[in-house]
Amino acid sequence: MEMTAHKEDESRRGTADECRSIAGHLSWIGGRWTLPVVVTLGDGALRFNQLKRAVGGVSQQMLTRTLKDLERDGMISRTVHPTVPPQVEYTLTELGRSLARQGIQLGSWVLANRSAIEEHRQGFDAIR
Amino acid sequence: MEMTAHKEDESRRGTADECRSIAGHLSWIGGRWTLPVVVTLGDGALRFNQLKRAVGGVSQQMLTRTLKDLERDGMISRTVHPTVPPQVEYTLTELGRSLARQGIQLGSWVLANRSAIEEHRQGFDAIR
DNA sequence: CGGCATCCTAGCCGATACTG
DNA sequence: CAGTATCGGCTAGGATGCCG
Numbered sequence: 001m002e003m004t005a006h007k008e009d010e011s012r013r014g015t016a017d018e019c020r021s022i023a024g025h026l027s028w029i030g031g032r033w034t035l036p037v038v039v040t041l042g043d044g045a046l047r048f049n050q051l052k053r054a055v056g057g058v059s060q061q062m063l064t065r066t067l068k069d070l071e072r073d074g075m076i077s078r079t080v081h082p083t084v085p086p087q088v089e090y091t092l093t094e095l096g097r098s099l100a101r102q103g104i105q106l107g108s109w110v111l112a113n114r115s116a117i118e119e120h121r122q123g124f125d126a127i128r
Numbered sequence: 129m130e131m132t133a134h135k136e137d138e139s140r141r142g143t144a145d146e147c148r149s150i151a152g153h154l155s156w157i158g159g160r161w162t163l164p165v166v167v168t169l170g171d172g173a174l175r176f177n178q179l180k181r182a183v184g185g186v187s188q189q190m191l192t193r194t195l196k197d198l199e200r201d202g203m204i205s206r207t208v209h210p211t212v213p214p215q216v217e218y219t220l221t222e223l224g225r226s227l228a229r230q231g232i233q234l235g236s237w238v239l240a241n242r243s244a245i246e247e248h249r250q251g252f253d254a255i256r
Numbered sequence: 257c258g259g260c261a262t263c264c265t266a267g268c269c270g271a272t273a274c275t276g
Numbered sequence: 277c278a279g280t281a282t283c284g285g286c287t288a289g290g291a292t293g294c295c296g
Binding site: 177188213214215216 | 277278279280281
């Protein structure tokens with residue numbers, strides 16, 4: 001496949017090839033609450049409503065979904081304490097902690113550059 | 129607001145606070161083609177259709193949109209060569225290059241961990 | 257308290273056709 | 277070649293209500 005290759009296109013792949021194939025997983029990370037939740041849990045275990053308050057702005061529905069997906073992917077572990085009232089604790093797994101590190105890094109980048117982005121955006125909108 | 133604070137919740141913020149506020153920008157990065165395009169351009173300038181082929185699987189509509197957004201945010205610069213037929217070259221700005229580096233890093237992480245994720249996912253699905 | 261089920265909306269994203 | 281315009285599907289995400 002793709003043997004029709006114009007050399008000018010073919011000769012310049014590299015990192016692109018890798019990143020293209022993982023686009024699916026990337027959009028997963030881009031989920032509205034995935035990184036906020038993971039990073040929040042990076043500070044330590046939390047119960048459901050604690051987590052909800054700590055993240056801020058998330059509906060309980062979305063928090064439930066996000067947590068379930070994260071558990072499914074092995075990022076967090078869920079511990080039920082059979083007390084009254086019931087308590088459920090969420091903790092990051094080792095895999096989750098490594099994701100949290102990535103999230104913080106990405107967050108730092110956005111934080112460092114968002115003013116620049118905002119500027120460009122306004123300059124662009126002014127013209128258009 | 130929020131002066132009702134239970135101390136157990138309040139005392140454990142840190143990195144979370146930062147990341148919460150940038151959730152919006154994060155979902156922007158999570159756009160289906162944002163990172164693939166940026167990373168692809170990381171290897172050098174490309175014209176529209178070259179870029180389309182290099183990224184692979186992107187419709188020209190989505191490429192146009194993604195490029196416009198990226199230009200708006202100051203990640204790429206657009207150069208029109210008034211030739212026949214017209215040629216338009218896209219290049220990363222300095223800001224864009226720094227984003228590309230982030231993208232590659234994130235991509236590497238996914239690449240390194242996706243097998244682990246897949247495993248957990250199957251184990252989880254088996255039980256449920 | 258924690259969490260599912262249901263309904264609903266906004267926007268992302270894609271395929272197609274048309275313009276300069 | 278490099279777009280714009282239009283249509284429509286899909287689904288992420290939010291509001292609400294009920295259950296254990």
